[in-house]
Amino acid sequence: MRPCDLEKEREIVFHALPAGQADRALILLEGLEGLGVAMGPDGSRLMVRYHICEYTLEGLETALASQGFHLDNSLLSKLRRALAYFCESVQRRNVAAN
Secondary structure, X not given: XXXXXXXXEEEEEEOOOOOOHHHHHHHHHHOOOOOEEEEOOOOOEEEEEEEOOOOOHHHHHHHHHHOOOOEOXXXXXXXXXXXXXXXXXXXXXXXXXX
8 A cells, every 4th residue: 555545635515505605714724734625616525634543534524513513414425425434444444454
């Protein structure tokens, strides 16, 4: 496994309501060390960059949901999310086994 395989760039997609969720989440996530975060092109998503030994998409999204943020729950978003969660989980287990 190449080291760059552990560096991830993902998007967190928010539900359209309530408005302004991505802006509020951006402010919240900007304070986390080792996490790069930027507003996506349409204002309803954030682009995040991280190393999977420090963060996971599942962990970030779970933390946001616990703070009252509403993620997009379209079928496509659910499928993308599930695939990312699974892949990152496998990679973290592989890193821990080495």
